[in-house]
Amino acid sequence: MTPDGLSEGGYQLLPGQLDAEQCDYLKTVLSRIPPERAGRRNILESCPEIWPLVEAGNLYAPVRARLGPQARLVRALYFDKTAARNWQVGWHQDLSIAVSEAAELPGFSAWSSKAGVVHVQPPDALLARMLTVRLHLDPADRDNGALWVLPGSHRQGRLAEEGIDAATALGEPVLIAAAAGDVLLMRPLLLHASRKALTAARRRVLHLEYSADELPAPLRWALQIEK
Template sequence: MHPEIEQSGFALVGNVLDASECSALRETLGPVSGAGERGLLGRPGVVTLAQSDRLLNLIRPHLPAEPQPVRAIYFDKSAEANWGVPWHQDLTIALRARTEVVGFGPWSTKEGIPHVQPPAELLAQMLTLRLHLDDTDESNGALHVLPGSHREGRLTSDRIQELRAQQTDYLCVAAAGDALLMRPLLLHASGRSTSPRHRRVLHIEYAGFALPTGLEWHEAA
């Protein structure tokens, strides 16, 4: 168990994958066009890893029920596909269809997939695992986080600015094979890469709750 997840909203775990496993996963995921690829729980290699006890044992202590992988995204930041992300929380979940349910909203559509903001108390019952497939630091766009910000629920833009002024952020430097565990409500951002190196990350979201009747995860394993 990583008690800092409840206090700070995140934890770095070293050596979850070894060098050969990182290499094999990079080969399996292959090159991507643009920033990355969504819908990866449809790939056998990814879903097997997401459901493995190695990963689930990291997640289980921090969710109220057996973790269910509900979304996987592969990010590849490089000199050819480079971007920065402003400070934000991960507020939406991807679903199969739009069904109006009290407490869920607003809705949006990304790449043809319905997304909705669930109640903040459900987001608090999720945990994201980010597997680093490359060494990651400031130069190639490592994630910055604002410790403890997940405890404030869904934040307004004004409150985000206040917290940024009050606190110092933390840079999540990681080696290939390390994992970052983080709450969706944790404020985070990343800068553009200034390095020719890749920053490849397999991002897997886990939920510890069942959706209300009428709602289905878009890609639950």
């Protein structure tokens, strides 16, 4: 991608943002967490010792450069795809955020509970300003379930099912082949998908979501960790 690929394409791959020692540290810490079928939610509550690495300059600097100094981490997930613990995800956008409690407000809908945390779909404008950061702890390729993205689809806003079908029929998907230590920046409204792994090679990814917005009262972001 070009330097402005995040705004144009909705994603940007940053090679070598984590070194081998950092990747090994994360894998060691995360190995203590029993995996769920499609990964693990609320991972920073389970592994608070990875906070310093998540906030390290080489990871936080790209976020601050794009969202400003008020950017903060608002949700963290962990995915560990293997041949034995395998899944595929169809084309979709990331539409939900994690909040501390439910409160009926205009523009906030589709309330749900995931792993004991309240989730809601906020207005599109808030999603459009957010940034997702995916830390690759293993190489990701076509055979072990790497992510596919549809460049530019984030500029179409929130898409209904028929809109997703139309966009994927006309667009040219791109495979995000990444090395261990590479970081993918992407907009939540970017259409993305992943296929089942075809090999035994693991594909571990730490998925972090950032926002510079404060939610309208009385809503608060669910991730409120005292470090």
